[in-house]
Amino acid sequence: MHKLRTIILAQLVIILLTSGCSGYKFLSNGVMVDEDPTYYNEDSQITFELFGDYTLYNKDTEKGFSTTKLNRLDKKLLRKLRVPKHAKALFSGSPGIQPFYNVVALVEQNNIDQNSQNYQGYEQLMEGGQLLYYYKKSELMNKRIYHAIIPRATANIHLLYYQDTDDECVYCDIERLAKMNSSSTEGKEISYPHTTFAAPNGSEKTVQIEIPQRKKADDLGVVKFYDTSKRMFLGFSVIQGKQNTVTFSLPPGNYSWKYTALNGHLLSEDTLTIQP
Secondary structure, X not given: OHHHHHHHHHHHHHXXXXXXXXXXXXXXXXXXXXXXXXXXXXXXOEEEEOOOOOOEOEOOOOEEEEOOOOXXXXXXXXXXXXXXXXXXXXXXXXXXXXXXXXXEEEEEEOOOOOOHHHHOOOEEEEEOXXXXXXXXXXXXXXXXXXXXXXXXXXXXXXXXXXEEOOOOXXXXXXXXXXXXXXXXXXXXXXXXXXXXXXXXXXXXXXXXXXXXXXXXXXXXXXXXXXXXXXXXXXXEEEEOOOOOEEEEEEOOEEEEEEEEEOOOOEEEEEEEEEOO
């Protein structure tokens, strides 16, 4: 009897371990910055337009978006909708302000068969005689679901949207979000924003700042730039590898910079003045 219990327990452990680690991994090196409504992944040549209230995850409010973690309900719904397990997640979460809902974006790359038979049960959203994306509306587990599939030549973008069935703002934002990202960027080189901010009279100067040595030299980090006089976000630069300096061009003025991890955790900050 004891031996049987041991065998059953071992089998349960194996099932839990394999189910917990199978499928729906995140695409590495995804970058989201609170002040810039865009998801970037230069390594995979993917950008995704977002709304301004799509900010990084805040553990205190439990709102915002993560580029590293799916929650349990995300995974359950993805499986029920039969989203291929080899699809890689880009981000997952909910807006920082109302209306609240959840969005998961994934990319399905390699060996994509765009045969229309694969989209049985899905409706087509057409505009000007052109297919923008496939979509299906449903209700599962007391959630109102909208699953959009945006076809590309070499990839499919999946958008899983869900909200409580009693939410009054039915399918808020999701159609606009899917439309915004239905135009293909394939064939265009994708890179992080440039850190050159031109002055009207061409008086900008090139400056190099040194970032304190990072604990994990191979991790990506983000350096954000602000105009302190105008209280305005200017842009950001991504640093990687053993890089610990950032070169940028700015007009004369007072500025500040913040160095953060990809999850938004502040690691270092400072101010600087650029003289005329």
